[in-house]
Amino acid sequence: MRYNFNDIEKKWQKEWAKRGTFKASNSSDKPKYYVLDMFPYPSGAGLHVGHPLGYIASDIYARYKRHKGFNVLHPMGYDSFGLPAEQYAIQTGQHPAVTTEENIKTYRRQLDQIGFSFDWSREVRTSDPKYYKWTQWIFIQLFESWYNKDTDKAEAIETLIEKFETDGNTSVNAACDDDVVAFSAEEWTAFSSEQQQETLLKYRLTYLAETEVNWCPALGTVLANDEIVNGVSERGGHPVIRKKMTQWSMRISAYAERLLQGLDTIDWTDSLKESQRNWIGKSVGAAVSFNVKDHDATIEVFTTRPDTIFGVSFMTLAPEHELVSKITTEAQKAEVEAYVEATAKRSERDRMADVKTISGVFTGAYAEHPFTKEPIPIWIGDYVLASYGTGAVMAVPCGDQRDYDFAKHFNIPIPNIFDGLDISEEAFTSKENVKIGNSDFLNGLNFKKATKRVIYELEQLGQGEGKTNYRLRDAVFSRQRYWGEPFPVYYVNGMPQMIDEKHLPLTLPEVEKYLPTEEGEPPLGRAEVWAWDTQKNKVVSSSAVDNETIFPLELNTMPGWAGSSWYFFRYMEDAKRDETFASEEALKYWENVDLYIGGSEHATGHLLYARFWVKFLYDRGFVSIDEPFKKLINQGMILGTSAFVYKITRLHFSKDENDEFEFSMNFFSLNKKINHFISAGIEYNQKNLKELFIKSRPKTEKALELYERVKSDLDKYSIKAAIIPIHADVSMVNSSDELNIEDFKNWRIEFKDSIFITEEDGTFKVKRDVEKMSKSKYNVVNPDDIVADYGADSLRLYEMFLGPLEQYKPWNTAGITGVHSFLKKLWKLYNDDNGSKVTDNEPTKDNLKTLHKTIKKVEEDIENFSFNTSVSTFMIAVNELTAQKCSSRAILEPLLILISPYAPHIAEELWEQLGHTQSIATAPFPKFEEKYVIESTKNYPISFNGKMRFTLELPLDMSKEDIEKTVLAYEKTQEQLQGRTPKKVIVVPGKIVNIVG
């Protein structure tokens, strides 16, 4: 019987679906375990072999947990809103819903053939109205909430209104906008409805605010930093400017401290926690206000070094700072305006990354030092970012390197306020070993004491206070796109109103084009039916807007991270999805995700937003946990191995210093279009290049002259070829890096008549290089092909075998034969030409030893997510058992269970052959027994001065003293010592012997 993987795999995939083998139950006696993958965006290109890496790992773990007796929830779905579908819609006019549906079908087919144990009955799609109904619902809850800093949690907005009605806002300790003004209860009641709404908006957890965005006027849209290259749009190369825009924001900053503290309670890698900590960016310091001379204005700054306040010699504002236009003097106006304009063209990332070029402009205005009352010049500089802190810094050049560089560059004084420290070369930035000097009442104090004192003095003056600042900014939640969740919002007199939840979902309207409108409104501005009728409670024609009962709807849509911030709860619910986002029973039963696997690129986006929403839902009592992902593992990326063919562009000839020249390849051929390619590795081969030269025919008289001259004296010249590498599709290259020349010629019309300089044996080699797998690099490997040629089990094993899960590693299809032949060997252990050869024979000692050391190793590996090493372990086990001619059921049956999480199809098939009628999926994991692997002797490495010279087999229970005696008496030891007496002998029982001397 042969190992017919294609039939076996199809058979079991069908069988699992039919039997509902992997359906999770919401009530079970077994302990629960929730294994989740970050759900994919279904792109038009389908899956390549890099995508399933994490899914295979999580599937192995899920299957392992089933063997270990857990009720496992292992679902999958699609993050199906997103830009690519919209781009495609803009280009082709096809509705994103249609292309998304097609893409999902492809994904599903591809996922199915890899044999994942997903419970597909719980699938979610973020673009499904039944799903985004609840995304909209959560948005409404956020709108109807505020953050009470006293209770340190989100509360219903009604409790805030109550406070306003009884006390005004003076006693309210809330996370809110900076610009709230104090009002009394009476004032509150006297406010108009609009005033009240406007005030509440400053407190709500989602609110409208002016935010800076990258605006591209030509495209009429906002761009991600990513879509901007060198200050212009990636598509089309249009100019991009920073522009303020009213958008929905999420008050994630209210949760900064809890998001930080929560990290201590979850099992994530340190590097990932570190990224989040850094992103949240907590810093403790002081807020200080500086009065501006001759203006009724103050500049608010945050500083982590209030102790250095006497070292301030200038202030720097972000060019976008609102005070800039107010305080700039007539004389400086032109220069300042030019600088502001220039800055608007630079991206934030650009400004942050570029520390070498120092730029800035003096505004002509002065601030007043809070203590000395001395004037301080106010500058603007693009190293200060508007969105960071208050958008202004008090510059202390002696204590901050950027300030120092700025001061040096513009010849601003650098007062030294550190006792006994030299600052003539660079700033002293450490907080350690500081003694403040030259600073009035701070003289002689260290960092800690000076900070405390200065904050006290600032408070006395009413010009500052101690403050903790977070780098984390509120998250912009509006997108000027079509393919996203519509906001359940309409506007009455410019004030946002929520649509009642019983009328949800508010579904996306039809539009004739997916582009922004001519007026620069988002695509929803094109919808003809997009107004809210408050009487009929439904969407009606936009032309019907009368601002009395029919109002305009919000035109922005939600960002990609909206739907992905709560989808893990949706999977928990199976039956009551229409009534609730997830029922209380389901939420209670599954709690949170036990294991989450996904890419590290989500470290600060998705993973932070999801934690924020979960904490919010927890505060409001909708869920019972406040951290969604207990354990998290980042899988690395599988990279492509690109193939390059070398194209010769020029030949460079040299004889001596005075005789050097080049031929362009265009010189030679009669037809310009002929390309010359040279096999990789022989590009400097003189013989080949000279042959090429001789065979060529120059086109012009002048070239012919030169040609003849060189040809007659060719031996004396040395030739170098100038080459450019060109991507060739990896499917045209075999495992020995040889190019299929015919395929390559037919690939593109311009290669048709190319000339190929091959190796001696007629082959043409490509140069390999590792790059990201992508269509444009022609290095994409489709899992469909791998499954067809080698089977899903081989693909699964190979993806794991490639290396550690977290690591980035290149794909190389050639290597898959190794794991494939392993599966064939495994098959042969159970079958020969006449069918099954498994017997009921008693296992030998060796058989048991092999099995049990395999159980131990594999179990440890799975627990440590070291899947690559367990594949090696299986190979070793099968090699050993084959050599032992093992046919014993007592060995081969448990072996199948060990392998089944990795290669489930072949395991099920062999399991069935052994007479089982139940799936292997829930067979109990074999138990490791120490007694089968205990050794009585150890082959000790004997080292001399740390270098291993030979090994010596000794009993493991031999005492240290006896080992030393035996080793020293051994003849090879004496040979090594050559009469010397060892200074020292180190014996580590069970490990090593090292002789020093």
Place this chain on the structure above:
RNA sequence: GCUGAAGUGGUGGAAUUGGUAGACACGUUGGACUUAAAAUCCAAUGGCCAUUAUGGCCGUGCGGGUUCAAGUCCCGCCUUCAGUACCA
């Protein structure tokens, strides 16, 4: 720039607490089987030197250090990759 991660044979990688560096594979070379190819099986395979089996020296990005012993720990560098707030 900032933050995070990674550098070990021709290639992917192994060495889990400092204790035999290169497990397991790929590739390559040689051999068996075959009319031939594929498949399968066997052997060799870090580099250099020497050779009669035996051996010797070097070797985990670079430079130092700690230790009886360093891929592993410490200090200082170099290189590559990722994230950097509207790609998902």
